[in-house]
Amino acid sequence: MQLGSVTLFFLFIFSLLLSQHGAEVYNITPSHPLSEGETLVSPGLIFELGFFSPNSSGNKYVGIWHKDIFPRKVVWVANRDKPIAFIDTLASLRVSSNGSLELVDGKQNSVWSTNVTIQVSSSNTSLVAAVLSDDGNFVVKDVIGAGESIWQSFHHPGDTLLPNMMLGYDIKNRKSSFLTAWKSERDPSSGIYTTELGRRTDMPAQLIIWINRSIPFWRSGPWDKSKFIGIPNMDDRYLSGFKLDENVDQGTKYYSYNLPKETLGYLDLSSQGKLKHMYSENGRNWSLKCESQKNNRCDIYGTCGPYGICSISESPICKCLKGFVPKSHQEWSKGDWTSGCVRKTELFCERQTNKKSVPLQGKKDDDDDGFRKIIRAKVPDYHQYITSLDLEDKFNDCKIRCLNNCSCLAYALVNNIGCLVWYKDLIDLQKFSNGGVEIYIRLAHRELESILTTRDTLREYIGKHDPSELLVYDFDTILTATDNFSITNKLGQGGFGPVYKGVLQDGKEIAVKRLSSSSGQGIEEFKNEMLLISNLQHKNLVRMMGWCVKEDEKLLIYEFMLNKSLDTFLFDTRKRAVLDWPIRFNIIQGVVRGLLYLHHDSYVKVIHRDLKVSNILLDEKMNPKISDFGLARIVEGTQNLENTQKVVGTRGYMSPEYAMGGLFSEKSDVYSFGVLVLEIISSKKNTSFSLYDQQLGLLAYAWNLWNEGKGLELVDEILGYSYSSSEVLKCLHIGLLCVQDNAVDRPIMADIALMLSSDKDCPRPKLPVFTIQNSAYHARSHYESINSSKNEASITMIEGR
Ligand SMILES: *[C@@H]1O[C@H](CO)[C@@H](O)[C@H](O)[C@H]1NC(C)=O
Numbered sequence: 060m061q062l063g064s065v066t067l068f069f070l071f072i073f074s075l076l077l078s079q080h081g082a083e084v085y086n087i088t089p090s091h092p093l094s095e096g097e098t099l100v101s102p103g104l105i106f107e108l109g110f111f112s113p114n115s116s117g118n119k120y121v122g123i124w125h126k127d128i129f130p131r132k133v134v135w136v137a138n139r140d141k142p143i144a145f146i147d148t149l150a151s152l153r154v155s156s157n158g159s160l161e162l163v164d165g166k167q168n169s170v171w172s173t174n175v176t177i178q179v180s181s182s183n184t185s186l187v188a189a190v191l192s193d194d195g196n197f198v199v200k201d202v203i204g205a206g207e208s209i210w211q212s213f214h215h216p217g218d219t220l221l222p223n224m225m226l227g228y229d230i231k232n233r234k235s236s237f238l239t240a241w242k243s244e245r246d247p248s249s250g251i252y253t254t255e256l257g258r259r260t261d262m263p264a265q266l267i268i269w270i271n272r273s274i275p276f277w278r279s280g281p282w283d284k285s286k287f288i289g290i291p292n293m294d295d296r297y298l299s300g301f302k303l304d305e306n307v308d309q310g311t312k313y314y315s316y317n318l319p320k321e322t323l324g325y326l327d328l329s330s331q332g333k334l335k336h337m338y339s340e341n342g343r344n345w346s347l348k349c350e351s352q353k354n355n356r357c358d359i360y361g362t363c364g365p366y367g368i369c370s371i372s373e374s375p376i377c378k379c380l381k382g383f384v385p386k387s388h389q390e391w392s393k394g395d396w397t398s399g400c401v402r403k404t405e406l407f408c409e410r411q412t413n414k415k416s417v418p419l420q421g422k423k424d425d426d427d428d429g430f431r432k433i434i435r436a437k438v439p440d441y442h443q444y445i446t447s448l449d450l451e452d453k454f455n456d457c458k459i460r461c462l463n464n465c466s467c468l469a470y471a472l473v474n475n476i477g478c479l480v481w482y483k484d485l486i487d488l489q490k491f492s493n494g495g496v497e498i499y500i501r502l503a504h505r506e507l508e509s510i511l512t513t514r515d516t517l518r519e520y521i522g523k524h525d526p527s528e529l530l531v532y533d534f535d536t537i538l539t540a541t542d543n544f545s546i547t548n549k550l551g552q553g554g555f556g557p558v559y560k561g562v563l564q565d566g567k568e569i570a571v572k573r574l575s576s577s578s579g580q581g582i583e584e585f586k587n588e589m590l591l592i593s594n595l596q597h598k599n600l601v602r603m604m605g606w607c608v609k610e611d612e613k614l615l616i617y618e619f620m621l622n623k624s625l626d627t628f629l630f631d632t633r634k635r636a637v638l639d640w641p642i643r644f645n646i647i648q649g650v651v652r653g654l655l656y657l658h659h660d661s662y663v664k665v666i667h668r669d670l671k672v673s674n675i676l677l678d679e680k681m682n683p684k685i686s687d688f689g690l691a692r693i694v695e696g697t698q699n700l701e702n703t704q705k706v707v708g709t710r711g712y713m714s715p716e717y718a719m720g721g722l723f724s725e726k727s728d729v730y731s732f733g734v735l736v737l738e739i740i741s742s743k744k745n746t747s748f749s750l751y752d753q754q755l756g757l758l759a760y761a762w763n764l765w766n767e768g769k770g771l772e773l774v775d776e777i778l779g780y781s782y783s784s785s786e787v788l789k790c791l792h793i794g795l796l797c798v799q800d801n802a803v804d805r806p807i808m809a810d811i812a813l814m815l816s817s818d819k820d821c822p823r824p825k826l827p828v829f830t831i832q833n834s835a836y837h838a839r840s841h842y843e844s845i846n847s848s849k850n851e852a853s854i855t856m857i858e859g860r
């Protein structure tokens with residue numbers, strides 16, 4: 060939540076003309092119009108109505124604002140599209156005994172009027188007055204008569220929704236109430252953005268922001284009775300006062316909200332098309348409670364077109380859903396994604412329909428369509444609701460009802476809503492880094508192969524992929540390329556064996572990893588592992604080009620990284636100056652994206668297990684690429700029981716539970732990532748001989764600095780003062796959260812990605828202790844690691860999605 064920008068946003072200064080010390084009145088009557096020297100106030104002095112002029116606009120308007128809150132936010136404007144000239148000081152707002160409310164300029168010409176009147180006759184008396192109520196409603200009423208209002212501003216909203224106002228529609232009476240943004244921060248005239256409650260009655264309501272009332276700009280996703288599910292951080296607790304009133308018989312649907320007493324607030328549509336919920340607890344200034352969207356391209360409606368999915372943490376942000384390909388590769392490659400994607404394989408049910416009347420008999424189960432799950436999704440537009448019949452097994456019921464209708468393209472079972480289905484092109488689908496719901500996309504059976512829910516399906520996947528899809532290099536070619544693995548070509552010694560630089564005959568540079576494991580693993584098994592690894596592709600992972608096996612030699616061929624590994628810069632007294640803060644920050648962000656992919660977004664979950672600075676390679680633009688991912692599996696698989704205590708991993712980066720018990724999970728990678736971040740900030744590696752002090756030195760040092768509020772002292776002194784202290788402090792904070800002793804306390808990569816990209820407050824990290832009881836450790840670890848490494852290697856490393 061960016062409070063600073065909010066304050067700026069409201070930084071238009073009002074020339075309240077004489078009103079500062081002018082008279083305050085409590086009503087406007089036919090005998091007493093409101094003129095420029097005066098303001099109309101509400102009985103509790105909460106709201107005020109009067110003439111105002113946005114800074115240097117040359118125009119004058121009648122508007123309503125909160126009386127004592129600064130900077131002022133005008134919540135309603137009478138003549139927004141018909142300003143009075145600034146120099147006209149004789150304008151006035153008057154009511155007539157027939158109930159009409161009218162703004163006239165200095166020449167007594169009508170500028171704006173309500174056009175609503177009542178019948179008056181001489182036989183009865185009426186006293187019409189215009190008053191401002193304490194909730195901000197400006198009301199014209201007959202104070203002697205029934206007291207019913209003749210006209211009220213709440214029925215004619217501007218850009219702001221106040222508590223007790225309603226946003227929605229009444230179909231029978233063809234009435235609707237929506238917000239229209241200002242043209243700019245200083246121009247109240249009607250801008251291009253409007254927001255309203257979606258008009259379709261057959262689906263759970265959502266808010267839509269339109270451009271020119273015709274082009275959708277943003278949507279909230281459906282309302283689940285306490286929040287809109289397409290706003291990932293919409294905390295329903297904050298918004299307990301929001302509600303949706305629907306009356307199906309009368310055809311009305313209205314959205315409104317209330318706040319606790321003593322709290323003031325409003326919801327406003329900014330001139331940039333963003334909804335903001337502001338509140339004030341002290342009655343003096345405004346704070347931002349939440350906003351509908353960040354400045355995020357994925358939030359713009361349909362950025363990735365039909366069947367595209369937008370994820371802001373990936374690059375490019377748009378991808379086709381699995382089983383779909385770009386409609387126009389040309390446009391897509393240029394970054395114009397709006398034409399979207401098309402199905403690769405026709406659905407089985409479509410083929411059946413197209414062939415007409417071909418009986419379904421004799422079909423194999425294999426032919427049938429199925430669904431692929433997407434997690435953390437903002438569901439697409441045009442959701443429809445179907446009432447579930449089977450209350451016992453709602454989920455299956457929802458699935459079957461979708462499967463049984465060929466037009467049904469996707470379904471989702473959402474808490475507090477029920478079974479949602481989609482019959483139209485799936486558009487405006489987004490993948491969040493947290494929040495969101497699970498949605499199931501219908502696909503032809505053939506496209507479902509990459510859905511791995513269990514290890515068996517993983518085997519199935521491998522069985523269906525031909526390992527020859529990977530480039531197999533001839534051993535002699537590699538020998539020639541690496542000069543017979545000459546020492547001069549050696550780039551380094553990795554955890555899994557030495558790495559050599561090679562030059563192929565066509566001049567292409569490669570990196571060759573020569574696995575040190577002396578077999579045990581069969582060639583088929585090795586090929587399968589290669590296939591798995593080679594399918595992990597992300598711009599922050601080193602790309603595998605192929606492999607080579609000859610007798611005991613197992614070689615992996617990777618793309619060559621021009622700038623070698625991060626440690627060659629970071630721990631070099633001179634070269635580390637190259638790593639200015641923006642480069643370091645970019646490296647941290649890239650590593651986060653790469654790990655996020657390995658842990659959460661690739662088709663199998665992969666735990667790296669040996670993350671460290673020397674495994675972060677740098678391309679020619681100093682972008683980070685993680686290397687050696689997935690290799691732990693291969694080495695692990697080759698080891699017999701006696702060796703299992705030798706945990707894979709590098710001292711200094713190992714989480715306590717891994718170092719001690721050989722237990723690993725994605726949280727042990729998170730730990731290593733934390734150490735990495737602290738090293739990137741400080742350029743310190745703090746080597747010592749002792750296995751455990753080595754890292755505690757740096758970690759405890761960093762924690763203490765942070766705890767004393769001196770976190771910036773950790774920064775590598777070579778950077779001087781040229782760094783963003785907020786970025787550094789955020790990275791330090793995240794790093795400390797990651798190295799907490801207890802794996803449960805550590806965030807997952809998805810949390811980290813979110814923390815990095817938002818201003819959300821992070822929890823407080825605990826002091827890393829990493830204490831061990833020596834004898835107990837040895838006695839226990841041997842015992843446990845045999846069991847754990849065997850089981851964990853096969854279970855934790857790979858999880859289907
Ligand atoms: C408002 O007007 C004053 C005087 O014309 C000027 O100094 C100030 O910068 C203006 N503020 C904004 C936000 O434009």
Ligand SMILES: *[C@@H]1O[C@H](CO)[C@@H](O)[C@H](O)[C@H]1NC(C)=O
Nearest residue numbers: 154155156157158159175176
């Ligand atoms: C209401 O009264 C005002 C002022 O007397 C007059 O200008 C206007 O025409 C009247 N409107 C109607 C509908 O009678």
Ligand SMILES: *[C@@H]1O[C@H](CO)[C@@H](O)[C@H](O)[C@H]1NC(C)=O
Nearest residue numbers: 137170171172173174175215
């Ligand atoms: C009142 O009627 C006039 C003329 O028909 C119209 O221009 C104006 O917009 C109306 N005012 C309001 C507030 O509806």
Ligand SMILES: *[C@@H]1O[C@H](CO)[C@@H](O)[C@H](O)[C@H]1NC(C)=O
Nearest residue numbers: 178179180183184203204205
């Ligand atoms: C005054 O007369 C009008 C028209 O005859 C009627 O609609 C209104 O209700 C009367 N007001 C009162 C207070 O009796």
Ligand SMILES: *[C@@H]1O[C@H](CO)[C@@H](O)[C@H](O)[C@H]1NC(C)=O
Nearest residue numbers: 250251252270271272273274
């Ligand atoms: C919205 O309407 C305005 C004025 O008609 C026009 O200039 C603008 O291009 C329109 N915007 C879009 C996105 O169509």
Ligand SMILES: *[C@@H]1O[C@H](CO)[C@@H](O)[C@H](O)[C@H]1NC(C)=O
Nearest residue numbers: 062066341343344345346347
């Ligand atoms: C609002 O006022 C309170 C108390 O005066 C102050 O602590 C707070 O920082 C202010 N908030 C903003 C956004 O100005």
Ligand SMILES: *[C@@H]1O[C@H](CO)[C@@H](O)[C@H](O)[C@H]1NC(C)=O
Nearest residue numbers: 443463464465466467481482
């Ligand atoms: C499938 O759903 C669509 C959209 O609701 C509906 O029009 C159609 O009749 C359904 N088809 C079948 C066979 O139920």
Ligand SMILES: *[C@@H]1O[C@H](CO)[C@@H](O)[C@H](O)[C@H]1NC(C)=O
Nearest residue numbers: 538539540541542543544545
């Ligand atoms: C590599 O080794 C082979 C056979 O051992 C030898 O014939 C060849 O000359 C060597 N090549 C280089 C570049 O040393």
Ligand SMILES: *[C@@H]1O[C@H](CO)[C@@H](O)[C@H](O)[C@H]1NC(C)=O
Nearest residue numbers: 700841842843844845846847
């Ligand atoms: C592995 O764990 C099982 C059950 O937790 C235990 O019975 C068994 O003794 C353990 N195996 C070894 C070799 O310690």
Ligand SMILES: CC(=O)N[C@H]1CO[C@H](CO)[C@@H](O)[C@@H]1O
Nearest residue numbers: 621622637638678679680681
């Ligand atoms: C900082 C640094 O050394 N960057 C180099 C990375 O590699 C490219 C291509 O070789 C060089 O141009 C950069 O100078």
Ligand SMILES: CC(=O)N[C@H]1CO[C@H](CO)[C@@H](O)[C@@H]1O
Nearest residue numbers: 745746747748755756757760
């Ligand atoms: C062995 C070693 O260098 N340990 C150091 C690790 O870092 C802390 C804090 O900088 C030092 O106090 C240790 O001496």
